[in-house]
Amino acid sequence: MFSEEVSDIETYSEGSLKLSGSVIAIGAFDGVHQGHQTVIGEAVERSKVLRVPSLVYTFDPPPRFYFQGVRILTPVKEKLTLIKQLEVDYVVVAKFDEFYISRPPIDFIKYLKRLNPLEIIVGSDFRFGKNREGDINLLRTYFNVRVMKPVCCSGGKVISSTRIRELISQGQMEESVALLGR
Numbered sequence: 001m002f003s004e005e006v007s008d009i010e011t012y013s014e015g016s017l018k019l020s021g022s023v024i025a026i027g028a029f030d031g032v033h034q035g036h037q038t039v040i041g042e043a044v045e046r047s048k049v050l051r052v053p054s055l056v057y058t059f060d061p062p063p064r065f066y067f068q069g070v071r072i073l074t075p076v077k078e079k080l081t082l083i084k085q086l087e088v089d090y091v092v093v094a095k096f097d098e099f100y101i102s103r104p105p106i107d108f109i110k111y112l113k114r115l116n117p118l119e120i121i122v123g124s125d126f127r128f129g130k131n132r133e134g135d136i137n138l139l140r141t142y143f144n145v146r147v148m149k150p151v152c153c154s155g156g157k158v159i160s161s162t163r164i165r166e167l168i169s170q171g172q173m174e175e176s177v178a179l180l181g182r
């Protein structure tokens, strides 16, 4: 089986992995903030209950960097290290490029079938495929999808990578660290 060493973290490219069962969390996960930690943590928990491996499917670079050129909070090696610290069994890193974004949602669904997910864990705003055409309802027609409630900060606002980027650009480092959760 082909695998690639990123730092000391073993990761997989899309074509290199086939599983007979899994629980999958999908996302850009830039920053691996508290919301991300909850989504990934749920995948790890559910995988233990269902006795199958947990898998995080993520992107390099993050889609928002590719399309909007935003600041990257965690370079890929750091992101993978943080994800692995959450005790995930497998991490698939998709190269997010011109070819990748041309894939229609059904193409991505066909790929996910190779991993035989018993459950897929995402947040409520998850979208996928060319022009973001795929949504949770579509994913639900093929898989058991568990949608996590938005994780908020103590002030009640939803935590997001976008918000953390804004806080950093305003020099509000303490608050950004609080939202990152480490």
Ligand SMILES: Cc1cc2nc3c(=O)[nH]c(=O)nc-3n(C[C@H](O)[C@H](O)[C@H](O)COP(=O)(O)O)c2cc1C
Pocket: 026, 027, 028, 029, 063, 064, 067, 100, 101, 102, 103, 104, 108, 125, 126, 127, 128, 129, 130, 131, 132
């Ligand atoms: C196969 C595939 C194709 C994608 N193509 C696009 C695209 O054309 N435009 C876009 O803005 N995002 C595209 N995305 C990125 C998604 O919009 C989204 O950022 C990604 O699924 C990660 O979810 P998250 O942003 O909630 O972390 C694509 C994602 C996948 C899996």
Ligand SMILES: Nc1ncnc2c1ncn2[C@@H]1O[C@H](COP(=O)(O)OP(=O)(O)OP(=O)(O)O)[C@@H](O)[C@H]1O
Pocket: 026, 027, 028, 029, 030, 034, 035, 036, 038, 039, 064, 121, 122, 123, 124, 125, 126, 148, 149, 150, 151, 152, 158, 159, 160, 161, 162, 163
């Ligand atoms: N605060 C949160 N609570 C629960 N789920 C979340 C939260 N933030 C992100 N998620 C979910 O985690 C996955 C990865 O999210 P993503 O990487 O797009 O994070 P984001 O913080 O929303 O990023 P951005 O602000 O750049 O759009 C998605 O399924 C998303 O819905």
